[in-house]
Amino acid sequence: xxxxxxxxxxxxxxxxxxxxxxxxxxxxxxxxxxxxxxxxxxxxxxxxxxxxxxxxxxxxxxxxxxxxxxxxxxxxxxxxxxxxxxxxxxxxxxxxxxxxxxxxxxxxxxxxxxxxxxxxxxxxxxxxxxxxxxxxxxxxxxxxxxxxxxxxxxxxxxxxxxx
Numbered sequence: 001x002x003x004x005x006x007x008x009x010x011x012x013x014x015x016x017x018x019x020x021x022x023x024x025x026x027x028x029x030x031x032x033x034x035x036x037x038x039x040x041x042x043x044x045x046x047x048x049x050x051x052x053x054x055x056x057x058x059x060x061x062x063x064x065x066x067x068x069x070x071x072x073x074x075x076x077x078x079x080x081x082x083x084x085x086x087x088x089x090x091x092x093x094x095x096x097x098x099x100x101x102x103x104x105x106x107x108x109x110x111x112x113x114x115x116x117x118x119x120x121x122x123x124x125x126x127x128x129x130x131x132x133x134x135x136x137x138x139x140x141x142x143x144x145x146x147x148x149x150x151x152x153x154x155x156x157x158x159x160x161x162x163x
Contacts, residue, residue, distance in 0.1 A: 001114050002060050002084065004131055006034040008160040011064075011139075016152045028066040030157065035059040035083070045083045048101045049091050056091065059083035090116065096125050096143070122146045135159045 011028040035042050041061060043053040063079040081093045088106055095102040095118060104118040104125075112131040117124065124144040131137055139155035 001108070001112065001129070001131065002058050002082075003034045004112075004134075005060065005129075005137065006032050008032075009137065009157045010160055011155050011157040013066075013153060013155045016154075018150055018152070022070065025069040026066050027069060028064050030062065030064045033061045035061060035081075041081050042083045045081050045091055045093055045101075046085075048093060049103070051085070051091075056083035056085050059091075092118070095120055096141075097123065135161075 009030040009032065011026075011030055013026040013028060015024040015026065017024070035058060037054070037057045039059070042056040042059050045059070046053055046055045060082050061079065062082065063077075065075065065077045067075045083091045084106070085091070089103045090106045092102050092104065094100065098120055100120075102118055102120050104116040104127075107115045109115055109128075114129045116127045116129070118127070119125075122145055125141060126144070127139065127141045129137060129139050135158060137155075137157040137159075139153070139157065141151070141153040141155075142149060143151040143153075
């Protein structure tokens with residue numbers, strides 16, 4: 001799934017904060033690079049998690065630029081590195097709302113659908129990413145804090161084909 005997701009994507013996002021009546025709409029440009037086992041970014045990520053430098057066998061670098069369509073927030077940019085080793089964990093250089101390295105439990109519903117659960121502090125982020133053919137991805141994230149659901153994010157991502 002990591003290799004199949006490599007490329008450029010336009011992401012149309014809608015965030016429902018469950019105690020706010022109006023959703024936030026966001027459009028993001030995303031670039032995903034596949035990383036093979038020998039990529040230096042994976043060695044750096046492994047060491048940040050206390051693993052041997054060669055412990056991760058694949059991963060991605062993800063960069064994004066987002067603009068809010070329905071809120072008066074400044075555009076946001078960011079990046080993250082994700083790696084996978086043996087077993088049922090993926091390793092991230094940062095969390096959704098934390099600059100610290102985090103892990104996520106990963107499972108595959110089928111070869112095109114990945115389910116992730118990231119937990120830190122009193123927050124849980126449950127995410128499903130599904131490849132739909134070669135040109136689309138759907139994502140849904142549910143954020144829970146202190147046992148209460150606080151946010152639902154829904155995404156439709158369209159691959160940008162180079163002409």
